[in-house]
Amino acid sequence: MIEVYSTNITKKKHAKSVLETLRTEFPEYMISLDLSDCDKILRVENPQGTVDKETVKNLVNNLGFDIAELEDVPLFADLQDSFNT
Known part of the structure; x- marks a missing residue:
């Protein structure tokens, strides 16, 4: 499973x-x-199952950064299908 987040991290360090x-x-x-x-x-993938989203968010927050889960965006083909039904 893959989870994608937006953050406010701007510096390489x-x-x-x-x-x-x-x-x-x-x-x-x-x-x-x-x-x-x-x-x-921030892209987090667990090839063996689900991502522990709460721990990921807590760890990033505890380091002093904001993190927000990005919503799934349907692919263009999915949108096209919804117009045809």
């Missing part, structure tokens, strides 16, 4: 700290942070 903390807590997760994106996207 802060990103490194957040990533280290999350990777220590969840060594099996694949985690990345895109500082070039306007939403400073």
